[in-house]
Amino acid sequence: MHTSHLIESQIDILNRELAGVRWPTYGAFALAAVVWGVALVLPFGWGAVQWAMLVFALTLHSSLSHEILHGGFFRSTRANGWLGAFQPGLFVPYLRFRALHLAHHQDADLTDPYDDPESAYLDPRVWERLPVLARMVLGFNNTLLGRVTVGPVIGMADFLRGDLRRIAKGQTDVMLHWLAHLPGVVITLWLVSMSSVPLWLYLSACYGAMSVLRIRTFLEHRAHERSAGRSVVIEDRGILAFLFLNNNFHAVHHAHPQVAWYHLPALYRSGRDKFLLGNQDYVYRSYAQIIVQYFLRAKDPVAHPLWQPKDD
Template identity: 80%
Template sequence: MNAPLLSDLETAVLNREDVGWRWPTFGVLSLCAVVWGGALLLPAGWEGLQWGLLVFALTLHSSLSHEILHDGFFRSIEANSALGLFQPGLFVPYLRFRALHLEHHRDADLTDPYDDPESAYLDPAVWRSLPVWQQHVLRFNNTLLGRMVVGPVIGMAGFLRGDLRRIRHGAREVIWHWLAHLPGVVLTLWLVSLSSVSLWAYLGACYGAMSVLRIRTFLEHRAHERSAGRSVVIEDRGVLAFLFLNNNFHAVHHAHPQVAWYHLPALYRAGKDKFLLGNQGYVYRSYGQIIARYFLRAKDPVAHPLWQPKED
């Protein structure tokens, strides 16, 4: 969305953006590396603690990858991309994440079943054509529990299907993105093989991190006539907000995608009334409120309730 006119307070916050390196982000990266490496260095017999530490580190690393693609470490795209290529979460190549997420930031297309690569909605005609068993699975996926349990599988299936379609249509850069991802996968698996963590336990931690991330993405966007009304604000400052690097202030992030994660809460406070007017009051107090309300209940239909085919 185009950022509205800024208040003096918002301007003051934005003027605090770092000219050089963003040291708080490097601090989080260091924490992430220490927790991830520490989990691998623990001796056998600490499996439960290792798994929890790995889920924490891998979730945090995914949020850091989001910062990287928005130029959150260096001013150079090439330097940021080099840093992002190592993905210990294994499943998603950084360059694919970057390409698709930047497409997602075309706010006019938010939630579009075809043009928003991160949309959870389906074309109503596609939804009606699905077999009943698949409709049941997707309805379950629209509860928070379902999004955490089966959401990673559904998301990865759609992601891989989309990339295979792009490759068949001649998108060679997609092949390159996957090839660039492989050295980091090999390095990660080699380091895991030197540790007391089994391959299956590590893969389970990767899946667990994706499940935690589904709490963040569960209601980031909704169907709304106005693009500004599609992005949520969750006024949470707890552990999950830290793991997601304040991306719960999602309407603020979409208005100012280059702003560092640690400035988003202050930017929201400085322009709270404006942001909530812009997103039509799409706001929750905390993730606890969301879990209590939607853990076993769907927030949205699977079929996009407002989508209309675009005219040629």
């Protein structure tokens, strides 16, 4: 009876998503735009407030970009692409994010060091060959403190290195994705130059937003024999859950990636037992619990504990 109720609930939500207008998403987008705009027009002397407002807006906008790539604004992929192309966070082109994230949604490959582009794990053989200093840095990056301080640098360095390698091999789509990103960067920097926000402060806010987002991605996935057991649920409904647009219900998102963010909590509640059975009770009560538990302690090893070469 419970399973039947869950299926009916899922179908109802999906039908509403196909037919309805996603006003909460538009409202969140307007909030991010207003906070970002107000931060830029505040007078000199408000630097700390502007920085906090920009981190808030840029974090929320990044989460909205995730919603955009899953079709969360328009039914047209092209229209969603035009909306996502403007990335005030500067560092990550929307089209690259879209391509890599949709590849990440191949759940059979989740956490694979090679086939999952968002995996935080390394091939154990690569890990063994790393210099001691690199292993120390990556080990620190596997604590929450490390993830929010050095994590953005490590992530961006790996991201850029991979894309430069792809461009050198002649993958023109990667080059085009970066070229499509440049107009938004130019517009953003021009607007910042017209404001009271120094460029260094704006760039530090972009970094701060990436750091906040690292809290979300820190333990979204774990190594597990079953693909369904790799995605977490964090039963949080606070400010971080809002900034992440309920992606803390990550197992639910992976099971139903087209469901809008504001339906994820209700969908989880309607089938909590089933979701937790599926993900093998990979669940936390809140982000506060995670911060206390892993601020200075690694949750996982850097080397994937279960990974085996495909040809073995």
